[in-house]
Amino acid sequence: MCFGIFTSPNSESGRNDLVGFIKEIAAQGMYVCLRIGPFIEAEWTYGGFPFWLHDIPGIVYRTDNEPFKFYMQNFTTKIVNMMTAENLYASQGGPIILSQIENEYQNIQRAFGTAGSQYVQWAAKMAVGLDTGVPWIMCKETDAPDPVINTCNGMKCGETFTGPNSPNKPALWTENWTSFYQVYGALPYIRSAEDIAFHVTLFVARNGSYINYYMYHGGTNFGRTGAAYVITGYYDQAPLDEYGLLRQPKWGHLKQLHTVIKSCSTTLLQGVQSNFSLGQVQEGYVFQEEKGGCVAFLINNDRANKVTVQFRNRSYELLPKSISILPDCQNVTFNTANVNTPSNTRIISPKQKFSSVDVWKQFQDFIPSFDDTSLKSNSFLEQMNTTKDESDYLWYTHRFENNLSCSKPTLSVQSAAHVAHAFVNNTYIGGAHGNHDVKSFTLEFPVTLHEGTNNLSILSVMVGLPDSGAFLERRFAGLISMQLQCSKGESLNLTNSLWGYKVGLLGEQLQVYKGQNSSGIEWRELGNIKEQTLIWYKTTFETPKGEDPVVLDLSSMGKGEAWVNGQSIGRYWILFHDSKGNPSQSLYHVPRSFLQDSGNVLVLVDECGGNPLGISLDTVSVTDLHQNFSKLSFPSSS
Structure with a gap:
């Protein structure tokens, strides 16, 4: 298993302890692709750039511009030095097997003309010159200069990737989108387990040697980190959801797929590949070793119909839009469209309601003239x-x-x-x-x-x-x-x-979100909720027992931001409904690491339309129909 990690300008302490995180990955027996950027996009506000960069005289981002290149090189060098000082590159015995410079630059390269191409050459030379001892990659960059490897991002890289731009480079898939980011006012993007499995298998069949899921584990855009209109919950439809819970059948189906691929990985790496037709929209790939090892992929590209094909004097029924894997070129052990992992259901359990006027205090923010x-x-x-x-x-x-x-x-x-x-x-x-x-x-x-x-x-x-x-x-x-x-x-x-x-806001200046009484803050009893604008609300709550993830149901609120014990759990925007008339997000994650044993302080600022009496504190769990996945194990990869 390999983690793809984007770096950010503040990567040294607290939740941003990059070195500590990579060491923990190594301790769990996994590997790292360190995506330094420094531009990362990632639905992160300003693409990961600190805003002070905007005020550097003469700067133009991401092109052959001396001020930008100066700060980019400084940042990249700093991150690399942090890693080498802790012996974290694979060349030093560490878990980092790949590093990335820039991110999806080809999307904008044409806008900069010749300066864009010069920038690509410079970025590659600068990165390789840092002597990490591991390969560098550029995703979505077909002209990545040697020895930097060009890689693919998307949902269908088995179909869309034109391949490495040099015969000595492997085929790498940097971002396999398991869903898609969601914005306020939009519905979540649901990508099926079958579709993901099909395109992963196709990529492997066509000599793909590395697949990084984006995202494999969902997350939360705490504070003000989300980019324009992006909701606070991020990739909740991933195999592991925003809270780290299994999303079935996606998780189980991919686990089975990678178990099969790993079982025949030696043949996939050492065998000779051949490709042949099995029908009008059917094809096969075989990897054959000299010593007899054989792996076959039988592919049906027909979305509507199942077909029967002949392969080595045997008949095989292929489901619509599916790939069957034969690790011995005889027996089918996995078909991408045959999902035998049962679906699970998310369970929301209310733990505390805040429906009493007495539990709330409010602070009216100032409207300046x-x-x-x-x-x-x-x-x-x-x-x-x-x-x-x-x-x-x-x-x-x-x-x-x-x-x-x-x-x-x-x-x-x-x-x-x-x-x-x-x-x-x-x-x-x-x-x-x-x-x-x-x-x-x-x-x-x-x-x-x-x-x-x-x-x-x-x-x-x-x-x-x-x-x-x-x-x-x-x-x-x-x-x-x-x-x-x-x-x-x-x-x-x-x-x-x-x-x-x-x-x-005045409340921001006075740090009302810390829940403390200070000069300029006058907390009062709850007023007429229906007519209030720019109001800060404060209450306290106890930590729910157990280990289930904790969320706040803010479906009664309007738009604003929420803090627990002084830490922002992100922006909320309940009033912005999707096409079905519902909020794009109503549950907001409160990590247990943010909580105290008792006396937790919740503070919200609401711009308009919020009713705090409808807020509840809940826990989240999932049904488990056949297996107990309480001890989480990651799927193997090829």
């Missing part, structure tokens, strides 16, 4: 460059004199952020949001203005930074235009007026 801001500009500032990714929130405030003839104009705000909430004279007017596939949206509401001076405050919200594409450093977020319109065509354009800015 123009006079409360020190940063001013005569035009809209770009949001990411203003917040420096220190907060999801940026206040745009303006003071103006009402000289419109209509009594109730329409406020129209165009935004390239993700969410906007409008307040006029401290009164909430309404909110709007975009989605993952549309880069801007419009907020429009009728507003009632005072005669004379009025204060307008727009809270612009990001739900993660962009994580992919060329010229990431040039991306724009935040408000684009704003005007007040009367029905007769009369309007007041406020876009290029004098605006005041405030980064973040």
Whole structure:
């Protein structure tokens, strides 16, 4: 089994203890592909780059640009030095058998022209020059320079991979997507066990020698680490779900597949491969050793019909879209479409409800007006460059004199952020949001203005930074235009007026999420829940007994972020429904490592629409119909 690990700029302590993690992998008898990047994408905010990189003069990411190459080389060298100092490369007796430089660069290479090709050459030479003693790879990079190995990412690399670009390079599959990342407003992507097994087997039959699952184990985007619109739960449909529980039949079916492949791995590595037709859309692959070892793969590419084929004077029935493996070229021991692992079901067990008003306290966040801001500009500032990714929130405030003839104009705000909430004279007017596939949206509401001076405050919200594409450093977020319109065509354009800015919420500045009482924080009894906006809620709870994963059911909340004992369990966005009218995610993982024996403090900030009285603390388990998988064992690999 080989773990593929992406590195990040903070890889030295706590949950980011990269060295400690790799040592634990070695202790479990497994290997590592260390994917240094430093650009990783991975649905990680800003593709894994720290935002301070944006402010380096003259920088252009991921091209033949001297400032970027300087910091990229520094980071790569630091990670390699961390590994070599601990003897973690295979050349030193350690578990790291591969390293990766860059990530899926071919997706954007054309945008940089000649400079893109020069950058690929430089990155390869720089990485190889670090003398790790193990091969370097570039995924999705057909022109990876020797000796760097080009590899495949995707769901069907047995079909789509054009192969190594040199005869002395192996066929490697860096990311076999067991599902796909999910964004707010979207349904989960369900990839079947049969489909995964088919394409893994096809890749092996066509001389593939390495398959890394992405993801094999789901996870959680704690804090603000998720990229734009990406939900907090990550690859929950993996063979091991977000909580580490088996997702059957996916886990069991792949375990059986890899057990079979491992049983004949010597022949697959040493035998001579041959390919032949078995029918119009049927084919076979045979690996034959001189000493007699023989492995056959019989493939049916017909999605609708099963067929009977003849192979070595025997008849074999092949299920639709399937591959049969014959480890001795005679007997079928595995068919990719024949799933005999029973499905399991997730069980949610409520442990504590927070339905009593008495268990909650609340803190009303501050709505700033123009006079409360020190940063001013005569035009809209770009949001990411203003917040420096220190907060999801940026206040745009303006003071103006009402000289419109209509009594109730329409406020129209165009935004390239993700969410906007409008307040006029401290009164909430309404909110709007975009989605993952549309880069801007419009907020429009009728507003009632005072005669004379009025204060307008727009809270612009990001739900993660962009994580992919060329010229990431040039991306724009935040408000684009704003005007007040009367029905007769009369309007007041406020876009290029004098605006005041405030980064973040007051509660963030006061670190309300730590649950401590400090100056400026006045926790009160729960108010009128239906009319509240920008409210912090606080309560306590006891740790559920046992070892089952712990989750918070936040299906009664609106949008915001949650903390347990001062540690963020991620963003939630219940109000953003999928096409079936349900939240994309309602259960939020609380790792037991975050919990104390008793007196755990839960703090949430809700932008609008949240009802904390509906929150519950639950545990998660799965049914196990035939076998007891309580002691988890990983499948073998070839």
